[in-house]
Amino acid sequence: MITIEILKKLKESEDKVEFKKGEGGNISYDGGSKLKPSDRRRCILGYVTALCNEGGGYLVIGMTDNYPHEVVGTQQNLNSIGELESKIYTDIGIRPSIYELYEDSKRVLVIDVPCRPAGKVFKFEDVALMRVGEELKPMSDEFYLKIIQEQEPDFSQQLCEDLVISDLDERAILLLKEKYSIKQNNPQFKLLPNEQILSDLDLLKKGKLTNAALILLAKKETLQERLPQAKVMLEYRNSESQIPFDNRIEFIEPFFILIDELWKTINLRNGSFPIQDGAYIFNIPYFNEEVIRESINNAISHRDYRRTSEIVIKQFPQRLDVINAGGFPAGVTLENLIKIPSTPRNRLLADILQKTGIVERSGQGVDKIYYNTLSEGKAEPDYSKSDNFQVNLKLSAIIEDRAFALFIDSIQKELPENEKLSVLEIVTLNKIKNGVQKNDLDSEQINQLLHKKLIEKRGKTNAVFYILSKDYYDFTDEKAKYYNLKEIDDNQVFSAIVQFLSKEENAKMKDFVGLFEDKLSRRQVRFRVDKLVSNKTLEQEGEGSGSTYKLSQDYIKEIEVISEALNIGMKEINKKRNKSIEMTKKRPNKNF
Template sequence: MEFKKGEGGNISYDGGVKPKPNDRRRCILGYVTALCNEGGGFLVIGMSDNYPHEVIGTKQNLGSIGELESKIYTDIGIRPEVYELFEDQKRVLVIEVPCRPAGKVFKFEDVALMRVGEELKPMSDEFYLKIIQEQEPDFSQKICEGLTIFDLDNKAMALLKEKYSIKQNNPQFKSLPNEQILSDLELLKNGNLTNAALILLAKKEVLQQRLPQAKVMLEYRNSESQIPFDNRIEFTEPFFILIEDLWKTINLRNGSFPIQDGAYIFNVPYFNEEVIRESINNAISHRDYKRTSEIVIKQFPQRLDIINAGGFPSGVTLENLIKIPSTPRNRLLADILQKTGIVERSGQGVDKIYYNTLSEGKAEPDYSKSDNFQVNLKLSAIIEDRAFALFIDSIQKELPEKLSVLEIVTLNKIKNCSPKNTLDLEQVNQLLQKKLIEKRGKTNAIFYILSKDYYDFTDEKAKYYKLQEIDDNQVLNTILQFLSKESKAKMKDFVGLFEDKLSRKQVRFRVDKLVSNKVLEQQGEGSTSTYEIANEYLNQMEVIAEAITKTINDLESKNEMAKKRPKKT
């Protein structure tokens, strides 16, 4: 605990303009950083630093504690809890700082801080190295002291036996003694049950007494802008009972979108069962059970959020989420889910979530609100692109091997015109070979579009042909049309006309060619150059136009004369 008086609310937030680093770091952000690095704690403002810590009262962040909480998170990525306490009408501000995740060091002004007595000092090399070499211990493998077989739920145990026997094709497994089953699955070690056994199998009251944060909260709101929930249900049962009850409750408010493919109509549910189950399984097997917050599921009519304590497992980021095999934070628990068929293979859950969601034409699963302290997954129920769903469905029926999740993600990015540097080139080449995408443009202006089949589904065939490679005549017509309205233009205007179709170098080459052919006239040099239609070209066009007009008039006169001639009998 760090105590500060701060009667007048004058504790600096970020060190202000103090010139010396050791003076600047004695601020709210500095203390929060150091406390987090050393396992969490409390910054208490409004109490004397000397024992017995007399309550003095403070005006620090009076009326703006929510803003302070948000600002700390924005600036250093630490998610504190800020609240007020009162004694004899004297206000105390408490900033409760969480413990850093394993292997993670937080910094203030690019310096990792630690507390040494009353001082905030740069972290020693020894302490820093010790932290970054940390490995997260498997909470689920640890022994749950005092837990006995009599504390396990009979129904949960029966479900475990049934699912394992089906997955392993071993009907005799159900007849084995409970002790042997638990031992074979490593839930029982040397006569002691593990935390995995507690989470998966313990009776409701035992689980709540020993690990109350293992519960799942399901909140329903009629509107996404609504803050208070309309209904809230606590699921406190062991996993093997909880997972079925939870899905059934979510599914009660599940709707569907009808999609028509010719004479055939099929329904796509708002919430895909496999996606929701995988998302919940991930939250349960990856969450940090040492943190006291439970899993929260927020259900809206057409969106579902799943929030669990603990950031992504070590080595996993937003950028490599579907590319790197994840290591479960609770390995033993995840292994049981795999062996009982709850999940197919450890680390594949996110793949399924992306695969099914994008295949249904919905928005990409959104993990962007996740951080070092929690994973936040947002799933949209809305089908944004019905044609993409039909496109993927038709591909999967025709190809000898189904598309991989990375191929579907790449197709979705190309559909959404994502920048070229965000595309996986290996996946792009595979899709080109399968003729599911087409390459357009040249050199730096290369871009990709979905194959013609997609535009057939969207009934936008004209858009497909519009995306064909642009030729010199199209360049000329586009430039002339622009100059007929604007009279003059700069090179940047021409580059803008052909954005995503031609590179700046390609545009300059064509414009220079038009200048040399005396179609355009250049005035000035370098970045100040302007272009207009050359007078010589305008004169040529007038001559051509007059010749065309004369030819048309001559033809019309001949036709009129032919009509007036008497017909031969």
């Protein structure tokens, strides 16, 4: 957090800071009702956008813009800085840090604007802004092109000045040697001098250690001094609605020591759900070890170490969140998260994790997280709160669908190793189970699952949908549901419509469409209703969307005739039955 004494000495253009008096709290949030675009831009959102595009900086309200800057105090967003922070993020997608400073009784509001991600330009009212003197102007084409062509530098590959081998933790180096020798099947690697193994792994270049060596191997005190944001904060709360934490532990060890210590601490509060399959009972842990380790590995190898915030893990009894600075790597979005291999933000660091067997291959961590979580019948991993400035992963410990876990387990046991379900197939099965529409399903995965007879196709033309195979319903307590999902025929449609109109007397087309929702398309329903109108089972009144339908008088009379005939028939049957009983009673008994 910056101080007033430092702010007084900053220069607006050189130090990426913007000063505003705003004594009465009159700095416009979004330009208000001003007509000219150039006037509307001179607002909080405009300055935050421009500062973010410039690499981050400070919007300071309550100080003069003349150097040296004098504190005048401000009422701007008094008692509402949390709301201001939230509104800025909602409106322009930038996540600032906002705080108050005081000189005597004079209040200064500081909006600490983060640096934009590499290659990302932010806009206000669809215009990319930059500061030019006292003005906020549309960004020049040259500057815009320069930004969007940026490549993120590999922080882990950069040299860490003045870091020496004696700053590294001997135990961490030993763990690296052991893991590398096992993964590469090279026992001799453990016997090599430290300097050589560091050089072989590119952790030492031209006699200088890299930032990857710092993160993976440095002593605790060295990390604290040189890269304090490399720490991991583990917070535990007894309730998901609880704001203050019950316990907080700080981890600032080198990665090769940290990862095991962190998992052991999380596992202390781990539990499990018993799952029964016939006589066989097995336990599914609340927090799967591979899922948690991969989540932490991803956070460490993908995070932006230029940002000063640390990795935060929030553990609850049945949920765990992993939050790290920096958005998704370039090219990765929520939509393609598991479909494309990701490019690590810290390539050298990720390569070391792969070579030592911490991860199987770069970019595969998210696959494992989805694969294990869904296979255990839990909710899909939730990345929806992620943005350009942080990745936020929420993992639920609750088994939502025991039958799905058993279904996947039974399939994987039966399939040969080279045909076992992929993560994309399991994701698709989970989507089908949850009723996702066919247009949102991957056609290639659908064809593979149909071929393996793990799903079934229902409906026709526009009303096509998919269900899991009968094997899934055998694991549920709703086996009848499988048969209810079978294709509906004309007799069933006729019966359902007659039953509906017997109670409601008349209906509109939308009522019929709702009656067969997810089983017939609107076009298919209309075709069948028109057929019932043409054969005079239904009567149509009105035209177009105002049309209503009811059972026709001809059909009602026909039903009445049939009903009367049935009554007469039943009476005749009863007469004959009663006559037969009377004759039986009159027969003399014969003794033998």
